[in-house]
Amino acid sequence: MTVTETALAMQDLTPFIGTRIDADRETLLSGRHGKELRALLQQRGVLIFPQVHFSDDEQVEFTKTLGTLAFDYNGQAMEGGKQQAIGKISLDEAVSPTARALKNSLLWHLDGTTSETPILASVLRAIKLAPEGGETEWASTYAAYEALSEEDKEAIDGLRVVHSNLQLQRNINPELSYEQFQRARNTPARSQPLVWKHRDGRKSLVVGATAGYVEGLAHDDSLDLLVRLRDWATQPQFVYRHHWQLGDLAVWDNTGTLHRALAYAPDSGRLMHRSMLAGEEPLA
Numbered sequence: 001m002t003v004t005e006t007a008l009a010m011q012d013l014t015p016f017i018g019t020r021i022d023a024d025r026e027t028l029l030s031g032r033h034g035k036e037l038r039a040l041l042q043q044r045g046v047l048i049f050p051q052v053h054f055s056d057d058e059q060v061e062f063t064k065t066l067g068t069l070a071f072d073y074n075g076q077a078m079e080g081g082k083q084q085a086i087g088k089i090s091l092d093e094a095v096s097p098t099a100r101a102l103k104n105s106l107l108w109h110l111d112g113t114t115s116e117t118p119i120l121a122s123v124l125r126a127i128k129l130a131p132e133g134g135e136t137e138w139a140s141t142y143a144a145y146e147a148l149s150e151e152d153k154e155a156i157d158g159l160r161v162v163h164s165n166l167q168l169q170r171n172i173n174p175e176l177s178y179e180q181f182q183r184a185r186n187t188p189a190r191s192q193p194l195v196w197k198h199r200d201g202r203k204s205l206v207v208g209a210t211a212g213y214v215e216g217l218a219h220d221d222s223l224d225l226l227v228r229l230r231d232w233a234t235q236p237q238f239v240y241r242h243h244w245q246l247g248d249l250a251v252w253d254n255t256g257t258l259h260r261a262l263a264y265a266p267d268s269g270r271l272m273h274r275s276m277l278a279g280e281e282p283l284a
């Protein structure tokens, strides 16, 4: 057999989560390493490609080498039939129409918990940085589940949590007007298992800012569990924090991590371009 491929230069960033990959644009765009990177993504949770400086089109092409491009959190076309593979992530309302809702991106969460099949992965590219703050953190919900005591694993097995847009809205504004409350309620909530039993046999925790309450528990007991597990899952040993440099690209497995951005000024200019991979496995 002739070896025609050069191996990718890789370095684990923490023991449980995050791998840095140094590769040039041409190598990544060729798709030659697509399968390998996809497998690595599911093992390591987050892949960082320092300063690859893709264009939007290149980012989309690269995203496609890892799976199926998604157009929103459900993998469907955007409203009005307009498909936009690249979303602008900014807290500045003059830049992004969803800037207000993105205040939630500062809270630990995973995307698409109110859909049956959350997106598989997100790809984020640094276009403009905030002078201060704006780092991104990811926590491995596989490692966090694995490290739970057997007693805890048993206690939470079979529990279900209701995730909702209402909960998200209340995070931003705890005192919604009744009209705002009704509007938020219009998006259907969804009951999801607290422990995601993935097809490959691995298990991960599903907690974070969209989690409203645990079914069948009294209010305070429900909060007690959700807050405890979120704190557990986001302990430093399960977390990788990325200090962005211009042109960096990050890819993360949305089905086995939580993510959040650290605070930054909305008018700082910080801008990320995001593309997504459609989910391939219902949360179950």
Ligand SMILES: [Fe+2]
Pocket: 105, 109, 110, 111, 259
């Ligand atoms: Fe997100």
